[in-house]
Amino acid sequence: MMANRIPIREGVFMESPDGGTLLANKCKSCGQIFFPKAVLCLSCFNEDMEELKLSRMGKLYSYTIGYMPSMHFEPPYAIGYVDMPEGVKIFAQLKMTTDKPFKIGMDMEVVIEKLWQEDDSEIIGYKFKPV
C-alpha cells in the first residue's frame, strides 16, 4: 500500500519534475517578502498579498551538526539558515555530503523530500543541499 504523503505545512512548497520550489508571499503594498507565507503583511498590515516562488538556490548563512536527537531527527543531522536572494533567511535541515563539507557562504539548493515518518504517513518538506 502506498504511504500517505503529508506536507509539513500547506502552501509552503511546490513539487515539480526538476525538484521543487519554496513558496513565499509578498505584500503588494510595501513589497516585504515572507517565508512561510504571512496571513497579512507583518510590516504594513496590508492584507493584499501575492504568492511568490523563491529562487531554488541560496547561500549558507550558518549551520550546525546535531549529535543528540531533536523532535523528529536522530543524530547526526545538519541544520542551518540559508540566505535567499529575495532577502529571506530560511531555517531548514541540510543534507550532509561526504565530499562537500559545510562552509559559510557556500551555494545551497532546495530539495523537496520526506522529513520523517508518522505512523503510515510520510511527512514531506524542504531541505537544502550543497550544490
Next chain:
Amino acid sequence: MREVAVIGVGQSTFGKFPQRSAVELGREAVIAALKDAGVKPKDIQVAYTSRLYDIGTMAQSILKEVGIACIEMINVENACAGGATAFRGVWKDIATGLYDIGIAIGVESMTTSPIARKLIPPAKDDLEGQLGLTMPGIFAILARRQMEQYGATVEDFAMISVKNHHHGCLNPFAQYRKEFTVEEILNSRMICDPITLLQCCPNTDGAAVAILCSSKIARKYTSKPIKVIGSALLSGDYRYHQEDITISPLGSKTAKMAYEMAGVGPEDIDLVELHDAFANEEMLRYEELGLCKPGEGVRLVRDRSTWVGGKIPVNPSGGLLALGHPLSASGVRNIAEIVWHLRGQAGERQTPNAKVGLAHMLGGAVAGLEAGACGIHILAR
C-alpha cells in the same frame, strides 16, 4: 509609580533531585525568603509564580505549604524568562500601588519533566522545532557566526565555561563545584557542533524566591532594603528584521529601557548576572548590555575582566552553566544573587563595595522571531 524594594530572597540548592517535587523545592525557597525578609505569611498580599514544564496552579500549591492562601495569585510562563516575568509582575503591582508586599517564585523540576536528558525544543507546533531546531542548535548556529564575524574561537567559548565553573566552586548552592580546564570543556561530549556538553547548562531542579515591598515600609523589615531601580521586559522582534543574528535588538532595547528607567549607564554597574545557558552567548550579552563596544566581547573574555575579582564580574554565582538552570527559577535566582552582593552577603563571591547590579534573563525560541523574551532588572542599595 512608587519605589519598590527587595526585602527578602531565598533559593533552594540546585541540582538533580528527581525525588523532590517542585512544590517541595518551592517551599524550601519560600521558607528561606520569608525568614530572610522577616515577613509573616499573613503579610504577603500578592504572589506570582513561574514554572514551564508541568503547569497547574503552582503558586497555590507551594504557598499553601507555608500558610499563605486566599490572596491574589498569578501563574506565569515565559520560557527561561519566566522567573524575571514573575518578579516583574510583583514589582508592577506594588509600583502601581495595587499592593504593598508581594512574593515572586520561580521553580522548575527538569529531571521529572518531559524533556529530562533531552535537548530543549521550542513549542510542539513550532515549525523550526519540527524541522530540527533545539536550544543548543540555535546557539551552535550563533557560535559559528561569532567565529566567522568576530574571530571568536572555541577556546574563547570554553574560557567562559571555565570562568563560570570556577565561580560555581565559590557558591554553596551550585550544582557543579568543580574546576575545569579549557581542554576538559572542549573534550566533553559534542552536542551541536561546536558546542560541547560542558558549554551547556545542565538539567537542574530548583526554586528561587524574592519578596518585594513598597520602599516606604521596607525599613520595617530590613536595614538593607535593595531598591529595584530598573525593570524591563520585552519580546523578540521578527527575524526578518534581523540582518545579523549575532546582534540582538531585543537584548539592547530591553537594556536601554532598563538603564533609562534606572537613570544609570553600563559604566555604573558593579556586577552582572546574565543568561549563559550556552557559554558562547555570554560574550554577546557583554555587548548588548553595553559592558563593552560592539565586536569587543572577545576582548573582554580574553582580558578576564568578568571574573570574580575583575573589573566587572559577570555570573559570579556560577551562572546557568555551573550553578544550574531550572528554567523558570533562574530569573528570580539571578536577582537574588545581585541582592546578596549589594548587601555584602555573597561570601567568597562578593563583589567589593557593590552598589548597583544588573540581572538579565532571556527565554524562548519561536520560529520567525529573534527570541521569545528578555527581562532585565537593575537593583541598587
